[in-house]
Amino acid sequence: MQLPLQEAREGHEGYVFDNANTQAVEQHRCLAASLDPITTSRLAATGVRAGWNCLEVGAGGGSVARWLAERVAPTGEVVATDIDPAHLRARPGLRVLRHDVVRDPLPEEAFDLVHARLVLLHLPERQAVLAKLVRALRPGGLLQLDEFDIDYGPVLLAPSRDAAELYERFLAAKARMFADAGADGSWGRHAAAAMRAAGLADIDPVPYLMPWRAGSPGVDLLIHHTHHLRDRLIAAGLTDAQLAEVREVMRHPDFRASSCAIYSVQGRRPR
Numbered sequence: 001m002q003l004p005l006q007e008a009r010e011g012h013e014g015y016v017f018d019n020a021n022t023q024a025v026e027q028h029r030c031l032a033a034s035l036d037p038i039t040t041s042r043l044a045a046t047g048v049r050a051g052w053n054c055l056e057v058g059a060g061g062g063s064v065a066r067w068l069a070e071r072v073a074p075t076g077e078v079v080a081t082d083i084d085p086a087h088l089r090a091r092p093g094l095r096v097l098r099h100d101v102v103r104d105p106l107p108e109e110a111f112d113l114v115h116a117r118l119v120l121l122h123l124p125e126r127q128a129v130l131a132k133l134v135r136a137l138r139p140g141g142l143l144q145l146d147e148f149d150i151d152y153g154p155v156l157l158a159p160s161r162d163a164a165e166l167y168e169r170f171l172a173a174k175a176r177m178f179a180d181a182g183a184d185g186s187w188g189r190h191a192a193a194a195m196r197a198a199g200l201a202d203i204d205p206v207p208y209l210m211p212w213r214a215g216s217p218g219v220d221l222l223i224h225h226t227h228h229l230r231d232r233l234i235a236a237g238l239t240d241a242q243l244a245e246v247r248e249v250m251r252h253p254d255f256r257a258s259s260c261a262i263y264s265v266q267g268r269r270p271r
Contacts, residue, residue, distance in 0.1 A: 024228075029061070042264045054112065055110075057133065058101070058117070061088075068115070114133050114143045115146075116146075122182070134195075134199055151261075153258055155256075156257055177236040188261060200269060207262070212259050
């Protein structure tokens with residue numbers, strides 16, 4: 001099925017994570033290891049199956065798009081979009097498009113399932129984008145948004161009080177950095193209400209917390225951020241010495257923390 005999606009000519013200036021960055025591959029790996037089990041278990045509960053047409057917005061490294069493509073084959077299709085799809089590879093049943101969901105149109109009433117993970121929280125235009133995603137659903141189609149609420153995520157145990165305070169300063173600097181870029185770090189807990197206001201029914205928000213310790217996928221992702229987001233974190237008030245120190249805190253066998261809150265929210269377009 002050919003869909004009238006137009007390619008974006010340029011990226012979105014405000015995005016915190018840049019697919020052209022040399023750190024992007026590791027970013028995608030860490031995200032997949034940490035979040036794919038949550039995302040795919042929720043998607044499986046939708047009943048996605050052969051013949052469905054799906055849209056994966058902000059597909060990043062493509063792990064979720066590939067998972068969906070395996071389930072809709074051979075008669076369905078997944079359209080995976082990103083403003084920079086350099087890390088995506090087309091295959092039978094999986095079409096890749098360069099597309100900016102803020103600026104570019106989407107076909108209306110075209111998809112059985114639309115999914116976006118950690119996309120809308122970064123967009124000041126998130127309400128308009130949500131309305132666009134709802135219009136892209138066929139009547140009876142499902143939208144799933146997986147989003148963070150970074151206001152929660154306490155350290156539970158650290159090698160010392162100073163180590164715990166440094167970790168908290170690191171999280172606070174990340175929150176300032178996201179806010180400065182136009183992101184809403186608390187969007188996850190507001191997504192369900194926003195989806196209902198956008199006209200969806202059968203809203204089902206499910207919150208998740210994960211234990212974080214040295215070597216866990218979530219902590220690997222945080223350690224990666226000290227490299228990937230180094231310049232922004234320095235601008236937010238940290239120093240290179242503090243970034244090196246907080247890496248060691250998170251690698252310490254005595255380190256324990258809760259993940260931020262992760263909300264996987266589903267809603268259905270009424271028939």
